[in-house]
Amino acid sequence: MLLKRLSEASGVSSNESEVRDIIKDNIEDKVDELWTDVMGNLIAVKGKKKKGKKVLLSAHMDEVGLMITGIESNGLLNFRPVGNIDKRSLVSKPVIVGNDKINGVIGSKAIHLQKSSERNNPIPWSNLYIDIGTSSKKEAKKYIELGDFVSFKTKFKQLGINHAKGKAFDDRVGCSVIIDLLKYEYDFPLYVVFSVQEEVGLRGAGRAAFDIEPSMALIIESTSASDVPESEDYEFSSSLDKGPALTIMDKSLISNKKIIQGIINTSKQNDIPYQIKKSNTGGTDAGEISLTKEGIPSAVISLPSRYIHSPVSLISLKDYDYLKKLIKLYLQDLNKGEF
Amino acid sequence: MKKLIKEITSVFGPSGDEEKIRKYIKKQINNYVDNVYEDNLGNLIAVKKGKSNGKKIMFAAHMDQIALMITHIDEDGFLRFTNVGGVGHNFLPGTPIVFADGTIGTIGVEKLENINDLEMSKLYIDIGANNQQEAEKIVGIGDTAIYAPNFSENNNRVISNYHDDRIGCVVLIEAIKNIQDNNNELYFVFSTQEEVGLRGAKTAAYQIEPDIGIAVDVTATGDTPESHIMDVSLGEGAAIKIKDNSTITHPLVKDLLIKECKNNSINYQFEVLEFGGTDAGAIHLTKGGIPSGTISIPTRYVHTPTEMVDLSDVKASIELVTALSKSIF
Numbered sequence: 223m224l225l226k227r228l229s230e231a232s233g234v235s236s237n238e239s240e241v242r243d244i245i246k247d248n249i250e251d252k253v254d255e256l257w258t259d260v261m262g263n264l265i266a267v268k269g270k271k272k273k274g275k276k277v278l279l280s281a282h283m284d285e286v287g288l289m290i291t292g293i294e295s296n297g298l299l300n301f302r303p304v305g306n307i308d309k310r311s312l313v314s315k316p317v318i319v320g321n322d323k324i325n326g327v328i329g330s331k332a333i334h335l336q337k338s339s340e341r342n343n344p345i346p347w348s349n350l351y352i353d354i355g356t357s358s359k360k361e362a363k364k365y366i367e368l369g370d371f372v373s374f375k376t377k378f379k380q381l382g383i384n385h386a387k388g389k390a391f392d393d394r395v396g397c398s399v400i401i402d403l404l405k406y407e408y409d410f411p412l413y414v415v416f417s418v419q420e421e422v423g424l425r426g427a428g429r430a431a432f433d434i435e436p437s438m439a440l441i442i443e444s445t446s447a448s449d450v451p452e453s454e455d456y457e458f459s460s461s462l463d464k465g466p467a468l469t470i471m472d473k474s475l476i477s478n479k480k481i482i483q484g485i486i487n488t489s490k491q492n493d494i495p496y497q498i499k500k501s502n503t504g505g506t507d508a509g510e511i512s513l514t515k516e517g518i519p520s521a522v523i524s525l526p527s528r529y530i531h532s533p534v535s536l537i538s539l540k541d542y543d544y545l546k547k548l549i550k551l552y553l554q555d556l557n558k559g560e561f
Numbered sequence: 562m563k564k565l566i567k568e569i570t571s572v573f574g575p576s577g578d579e580e581k582i583r584k585y586i587k588k589q590i591n592n593y594v595d596n597v598y599e600d601n602l603g604n605l606i607a608v609k610k611g612k613s614n615g616k617k618i619m620f621a622a623h624m625d626q627i628a629l630m631i632t633h634i635d636e637d638g639f640l641r642f643t644n645v646g647g648v649g650h651n652f653l654p655g656t657p658i659v660f661a662d663g664t665i666g667t668i669g670v671e672k673l674e675n676i677n678d679l680e681m682s683k684l685y686i687d688i689g690a691n692n693q694q695e696a697e698k699i700v701g702i703g704d705t706a707i708y709a710p711n712f713s714e715n716n717n718r719v720i721s722n723y724h725d726d727r728i729g730c731v732v733l734i735e736a737i738k739n740i741q742d743n744n745n746e747l748y749f750v751f752s753t754q755e756e757v758g759l760r761g762a763k764t765a766a767y768q769i770e771p772d773i774g775i776a777v778d779v780t781a782t783g784d785t786p787e788s789h790i791m792d793v794s795l796g797e798g799a800a801i802k803i804k805d806n807s808t809i810t811h812p813l814v815k816d817l818l819i820k821e822c823k824n825n826s827i828n829y830q831f832e833v834l835e836f837g838g839t840d841a842g843a844i845h846l847t848k849g850g851i852p853s854g855t856i857s858i859p860t861r862y863v864h865t866p867t868e869m870v871d872l873s874d875v876k877a878s879i880e881l882v883t884a885l886s887k888s889i890f
């Protein structure tokens with residue numbers, strides 16, 4: 223399954239080449255042109271000569287992760303986060319370090335040795351380290367360089383009938399959906415951007431939109447599902463198994479109303495469930511894309527995902543299939559790219 | 562002008578949902594401009610052509626409003642909400658609100674042990690629905706509501722729910738009606754999504770590429786009891802902004818505004834705002850940079866449901882915009 227390959231690939235922000243290569247292999251024969259821009263965004267166009275207006279689909283390839291920032295004399299590695307990570311989720315997690323994929327585990331003081339004040343607080347970054355089994359700085363340096371990226375070593379696996387666990391669903395899900403959408407024909411030029419460096423500040427996609435100048439953009443994302451015990455129901459941002467989530471507003475964007483209404487119409491006509499994302503937190507590449515040049519009407523549709531930005535998250539495969547189907551039908555409803 | 566203020570502050574137009582206010586403003590100015598159009602982000606842009614020796618000036622007043630957005634409808638038909646733009650939750654309990662279709666509501670608050678526990682998540686909107694089903698027939702998640710219209714006046718002092726920035730729109734509309742024989746080419750932008758991050762003005766400026774940019778917006782004052790110290794007062798004239806968090810007014814623009822005030826005997830005061838920003842912040846960083854500044858209308862109680870301005874300041878601002886239409890620089 224392609225989503226499994228994408229989820230298990232390493233692609234911490236600015237180090238997206240492994241993901242980019244997988245995507246390239248899978249779309250090369252389905253598009254007219256394919257190129258990587260200066261930032262590292264992978265861009266492709268299908269139906270370039272069609273008459274209609276340019277439509278842009280975008281998903282980001284990068285994931286949150288860690289970076290090696292020091293090597294201790296005993297061979298343990300210091301690190302810092304790349305993107306937003308809850309450090310409480312890190313202790314004892316298996317990781318892979320660098321492009322040679324060295325196995326490691328995130329370590330900290332064992333519970334027997336912790337003072338009570340330490341037990342009550344999250345362990346600070348400076349007291350967390352990665353252990354790759356080396357016992358001296360010299361030995362560690364054979365495998366590791368400062369600046370090496372670290373990603374979680376989490377296997378993709380189906381859980382139950384409809385759910386799956388894995389890492390980096392944010393936003394390999396979006397990448398996987400776009401790859402699937404390129405199988406079909408549309409009556410307008412379809413541009414797709416697999417962007418870089420979203421997790422460190424929406425840096426890649428805006429540059430790509432600047433070059434492409436589409437007439438509209440739809441960003442396919444993964445958003446936080448918060449249908450879990452610690453939240454009141456009015457605080458749920460989105461819920462699993464209730465269909466793709468549409469963003470009306472977040473910190474970076476107010477979605478274009480016509481696009482949102484168009485997607486809702488398509489979902490109603492085809493009996494595909496959807497939900498409106500309830501929180502207005504977070505931001506996506508759409509924020510940058512929508513403010514490019516003279517402005518680009520943009521909207522976001524997401525797959526709800528529990529435990530997002532942690533070493534392992536959980537999605538509904540039913541929602542995932544609905545997401546693919548809904549966008550495909552919406553794009554087929556768009557006449558010559560007029561929305 | 563009072564009629565215009567009363568009408569325009571009652572028209573619905575939260576950030577990202579500016580269709581109704583765009584239509585309203587277009588109707589007001591259609592007969593007085595050479596061209597009027599809507600751009601990709603919904604900005605309404607009106608053009609008055611100039612003469613061959615003129616420069617290109619972009620004026621921007623935002624037509625969007627801060628608002629509340631529904632996030633959840635509970636079993637009993639009460640609505641939970643979040644803010645669109647800078648809404649202060651401490652002003653909300655008991656505030657009447659209205660939705661796009663005219664549905665009204667009021668804001669209630671959960672029982673609090675301590676008034677300091679007041680936060681947005683303890684508040685809810687009551688539209689009088691008996692249960693979830695009944696409420697869902699009227700409103701949906703993602704719908705927005707604004708403070709209900711409440712225009713009122715005492716002589717020269719006018720209160721309304723949304724002087725920010727409909728009073729700036731009034732300044733531009735009245736100036737558009739006044740201006741004749743302008744030698745500068747004038748772009749009047751009624752911008753969108755200012756309250757959520759100066760978004761509309763950014764893309765409008767990219768497309769227009771003006772020689773200078775002037776935002777027309779409200780500013781806070783320091784003339785109320787125990788207020789933040791700030792040398793801006795109601796009734797002392799149009800405020801020429803020196804700085805806020807989004808811009809330091811370009812010297813060329815600052816000097817031009819002072820010159821026009823002096824030459825035309827327009828009352829003015831200087832404004833240093835230690836927080837906030839205006840569309841000028843987005844305009845001045847466009848492309849290779851655009852010298853920009855802001856004409857501010859002093860306003861008490863900005864971002865509360867009852868904002869107050871002095872009409873003499875509004876008139877001074879209109880005169881200043883009008884003077885700039887012929888300004889040589």
